[in-house]
Amino acid sequence: MFVHVSQMSPLFDLDRTSNELFSDPSQQILHGTDHPAVDIAEREHAFDLVVELPGMKREDIKISIEKGVLSVSGERKHYGFPEGTKVLLHETNTRPFERVFQLPDVVDVNGISAEMKDGILRIQLPKAERARPREIKVQ
């Protein structure tokens, strides 16, 4: 169905800065930008949209859907340098972020769920019943 996201698939990332990806994991890559990394995978009955959000709690993250566009935004609110301390190194991102995705029509928006664990946000986008693969038995 969506073979290549790079070829304008329905799940294409609307955010124009998405070219600045961590595309080569074999090199040393410094994580920590205001553009959190995303994976999208397809299963038989659902898509998984996974976002790396270290240091964030559930209440720091907002997920909204409007007109078939899903937005994940937030800010690392419960993190920072205590007052009176001296900052020696600051590489992590603490600025607000937002990533936006056009959902394919087959997603059942009422069934979308999300969970946060160990700095990984997983949004499950179930496919509508009619879009699920099925076998037709020959009578």
Place this chain on the structure above:
Amino acid sequence: MTKKNDAAIVKQASNALAVRPESGEEFITPAADIYETPHAFVLHLDLPGAVRDGVQVNIEAERLSIRARVKAIHGEDVSILYHEIANKSYYRSFNLTKGIDTDRIEAAFQEGVLSVTIPKSEQFRRKEIKIQ
């Protein structure tokens, strides 16, 4: 204690290539924050997706090194449509210089962030002397 001593206590290893855990192993250098309090240095490392049991903090020859294994993000039988998350082990090391109490280093892992508290040894702590 001079300012120079302060800054020298936690310094990022300059040649990370020389300390690759095992040759050929792919790993990611996680983003780090370090701040200093009167009594300690505090290091934070972003390790999203790492498993608690797979996070190792080692001190050897005045080098603090951190390795972390990650859990596979996707199960089997999925097709990946879009891929940015490296989903590989993390590794980073820091040189520790004198003035650290290595016996009392503490670490905690929460929300994908590792916090390491590195206490200064007694003689390196900032003291204020009140004028009588």
